Each structure stands twice: as structure tokens, then as C-alpha cells.
Amino acid sequence: MTGSAFYLSLLPFTTTIFRFFSSLLAPLVIDRFPLKRILVQSQWWKTILLVCLGIYISSFNHGFSVAVIFFIAVISLLDGVAAPVSAAFIPQLVPKDERMKANGFLNVITQTIFVAGWPLGSVLLISTNSSFIIWLTVMLFAVSTIYTGRIEISEQTTDSVAPTNWGSIKSGWVAIRQIPTIHTLISIDFITTLASSVWVAAVIYLYVEQNLQLGEEWWGYINTSYFVGMIFSGLIVIRFAKLLEKYIGFFITFGLFLSSLLTLLFGMTSIPALALLLACLYGLPEQIREIIYTKLFQDHTTEKTLAKIYAVWGAVINLTFAGSALLLGYITETYSVKTTFPFSSTMIFLAFLYATFKRKDLHGEKCDQSVSSQSSNIPR
Structure with missing residues (x-):
């Protein structure tokens, strides 16, 4: 669409910034409408915006322009609200003792789509054009929205007296502060996110060039290996869900130590095959830890509060990343x-030390007894 690196860089910048502000304001919407209604209507609005974008590109063929940035910005705003709401659906659809498996299954589906999506998208772009891809996306969005609308859930009734705007915005932050397990998890994730940008394309390109002394295509191989590791992690969670639940604290802390070690070894190696293996292995503890986080979040809050916490989490992580x-x-x-x-590697090791120090907050079973009393003090 454009050969300008500056214009291309505006895409992730616009997405990140608008999702950040949308996540901060998402509790205003969450407090006033049922979660399913928010998700379905945001999906329909994104579909409509994609239709408008497709018409614009097909009719005017201007390629990259301010109008395209506008559409991306508004879609990102809707994503900032829809993402935490959709993440809060699992506890309403899956029994508590099956959530770990459900999260693992969703992880396998999501990461498989990521692995298949990049090459498939490239093939479609080469063999067709951007307009065709947008219309295909519109069709997929419409189908997903129809199926989302058919999901049957039982939600808590919305409070008859809605909280103030400021009360809504700060409620997610208050919940994080009042629930030790969630506060500890988000603190750990904040530290590890500071380290996770080492896997962005700009750094890996230089790694391939300087350490491996190979062509740019090896960035794709490393990226694929990383996602394959994530897929395997989901399968491991499905198979050993009960074991993971029994030793949640151990798997979080040991996973952090393993991530730190694998990051260090990956940065030191100049052997291509070993780099691929280490990238794959790195994806295992990372995604297992993410699935465990999700399970603990789901177990410690109500659905409305969970959606707000996810909104805050998304805002913090987007800005931190x-x-x-x-x-x-x-x-x-x-x-x-x-x-x-x-x-x-050092940053992840610091997260490991912090998790070890706060390990009493990482045992979901012991915390469950105080969840109801903590939740009663949290603004919804």
C-alpha cells in the first residue's frame, strides 16, 4: 500500500495508542450494559467499519491515507472494549474445574490461527489484492458476530444505580489493589513485559544478522518456532490440567526461571538449529504461565469485575510493551x-525473584476462601 517506513509505523502506533485509551475508558461501558450486548454490538460496528474501509479502498484506490488511519483508530477503540469483555466470558460458559482445560484449548486454537495466518495472509496478498482481503475479513467478522449472538449466558443484573464515571474508571484499579493474587500476577507480568519486546521483529532481525549471520527469512522461522512452542503448551495444559492446578505457584515461579535461562541461552547461541529449538522451548513456559494467570483471574472475581481488570491489564501491558x-x-x-x-533475561529473573518472594499469593486454592469477602468491597 505504501513504501514509506514512517506510514507503516503509524499502523502499530495507532493501534496501540487507541487501544490503550479505550481500555482505560472501557469500565464506563461495562458498568452500564450487559457484557454480551457490548461484545455483539462492538463486533457489528467493527464489521460496518470494515465495509466502509473496503468501499473506500475499492472506490478511490488511494491506498494508505488519513482515512485508513481513521478507520484503524476507531476499530482499535472498539477492540479496547471488546477484548476484555470477551475474555470475561469463559467463567460464565465453563465450570470452574474445567477452566484450565478450556483456556488451554482456546490457546491451541488461537496460536494455530496465528501460525497459519501469516503465510496464508501473504499468499492471499500476493495472489489477490488488499480489497479482497478486507472483504474476506468482513465476511469472517459477520459470521463470528452471528455466532457470538447465539451464545447463551446468564449474567448478573446491572446495578439499578450506576456508579459515577470516575467510580467506573477506577474500579478495575481498586480491584487489582484489593485482591493480592491478581495484584501479584499483574506486577509479575509488568516486569516480564519489559523484557518481552526482545522478540519484536526489529531486534530479531539484528539477531539473525549479527548472531546467526543468515538471511531475513530466518526471522520467520524463529517466529514460527516460538508459536509452535505456544501450541504445544496449550496441549500440555489440556493433558495435565489437574497437575498444573495443584502446583500453580511452582509452575509460575519455575516457568519464570526457565524463561530467563532460555532467553540468555538464545541470545548467546550462534547455531541456527539451536536457536530454533530454544525459541520453541521459550514459548512453552511463557504460554503455560499465561494460561495459569487467566485461570487465577477467572477464579478470583465476578464477570463484570473481571472484564474491568482485563481492561486495566490491557492498558498497562500495551503501554509497557x-x-x-x-x-x-x-x-x-x-x-x-x-x-x-x-x-x-535479567528482567525476567527479577520477576522470578519477586514471584518467589510473593509465592503465598500464587496458590489459588488458599485464596478462594477470601474471594467473596474481597469482591464485596470492590466497586462493580
Whole structure:
């Protein structure tokens, strides 16, 4: 659509910034409407916007323009509300003792789509054009919205007296502060997110060039290996769900230690086959930990509060990741990629130390007894 690196960089920047602000304001909507209604209507609005975008590109053929940025910005605003709401659906659809397996299954589906989506998208773009891809996306969005509308859930009734705007906005933050398990998990995730930008394309390109001394296509191989590891992690969760639930604290802390070690080894190696193996192995503890986080979040809150917590979490992580990408990009450019990975490994190791210190907050079973009393004090 454009050969300008600046215009291309506006896409992730616009998406991140607008999703950040939308996530901050999402509780205003969550407090006033049923979750299913929010999700279905946001999906329909995104479908309508994609239709408008498709008509614009097909009719005017201007390619990249301010209008395209506008459509992307509004869709990102809707995503910032829809994402936490959809994440809060699982507890209403799946019994508590089956949630770990359900989260693992969803992980397998999601990561498989990611792995297949990149090459499939490239083939479609080469063999067709951007207009065809947009209309295909419109069709998929419409189908998904229809099926979402057919989901039957039983929601809590909305409070007859809605909280103030400020009360809604801060309610997710209050919930995080009042529930020790969730506060600890988000603190750990904040630290690890500072390190996770080491896997962005800009850093991996330099890693492939400087460490492996191979062509750019190896970035794709490494990226695929990473996602394959995530898929296997979902299968492991499905198979050993009960074991993971029994030793949640251990798997979180050990997973952090393993991630730190694998990041360090990956940054040090110059053997291509070993780099692929380490990237795959790195995806295992990362995604298992993410699934465990999701399970603990679901067990410790009501659906409305869970949606607000996810909104806050999304806002914090989006902003942290953006800042981390700049920081690690600066470290890579100023020093070298061989400095970036040890730095990232050190950050994850700090998260491991913090998790070890706060391990009493990572045992979901012990915390369940106090959930109801904690939740009663949280603004909904």
C-alpha cells in the first residue's frame, strides 16, 4: 500500500495508542450494559467499519491515507472494549474445574490461527489484492458476530444505580489493589513485559544478522518456532490440567526461571538449529504461565469485575510493551543484540525473584476462601 517506513509505523502506533485509551475508558461501558450486548454490538460496528474501509479502498484506490488511519483508530477503540469483555466470558460458559482445560484449548486454537495466518495472509496478498482481503475479513467478522449472538449466558443484573464515571474508571484499579493474587500476577507480568519486546521483529532481525549471520527469512522461522512452542503448551495444559492446578505457584515461579535461562541461552547461541529449538522451548513456559494467570483471574472475581481488570491489564501491558520496544531498540542500537538478550533475561529473573518472594499469593486454592469477602468491597 505504501513504501514509506514512517506510514507503516503509524499502523502499530495507532493501534496501540487507541487501544490503550479505550481500555482505560472501557469500565464506563461495562458498568452500564450487559457484557454480551457490548461484545455483539462492538463486533457489528467493527464489521460496518470494515465495509466502509473496503468501499473506500475499492472506490478511490488511494491506498494508505488519513482515512485508513481513521478507520484503524476507531476499530482499535472498539477492540479496547471488546477484548476484555470477551475474555470475561469463559467463567460464565465453563465450570470452574474445567477452566484450565478450556483456556488451554482456546490457546491451541488461537496460536494455530496465528501460525497459519501469516503465510496464508501473504499468499492471499500476493495472489489477490488488499480489497479482497478486507472483504474476506468482513465476511469472517459477520459470521463470528452471528455466532457470538447465539451464545447463551446468564449474567448478573446491572446495578439499578450506576456508579459515577470516575467510580467506573477506577474500579478495575481498586480491584487489582484489593485482591493480592491478581495484584501479584499483574506486577509479575509488568516486569516480564519489559523484557518481552526482545522478540519484536526489529531486534530479531539484528539477531539473525549479527548472531546467526543468515538471511531475513530466518526471522520467520524463529517466529514460527516460538508459536509452535505456544501450541504445544496449550496441549500440555489440556493433558495435565489437574497437575498444573495443584502446583500453580511452582509452575509460575519455575516457568519464570526457565524463561530467563532460555532467553540468555538464545541470545548467546550462534547455531541456527539451536536457536530454533530454544525459541520453541521459550514459548512453552511463557504460554503455560499465561494460561495459569487467566485461570487465577477467572477464579478470583465476578464477570463484570473481571472484564474491568482485563481492561486495566490491557492498558498497562500495551503501554509497557510500547515503552519496552523503544528501550530495547535503543539498547540494541547503542550496544549490540548480544547485550539486549542478557538484559531481557535479567528482567525476567527479577520477576522470578519477586514471584518467589510473593509465592503465598500464587496458590489459588488458599485464596478462594477470601474471594467473596474481597469482591464485596470492590466497586462493580
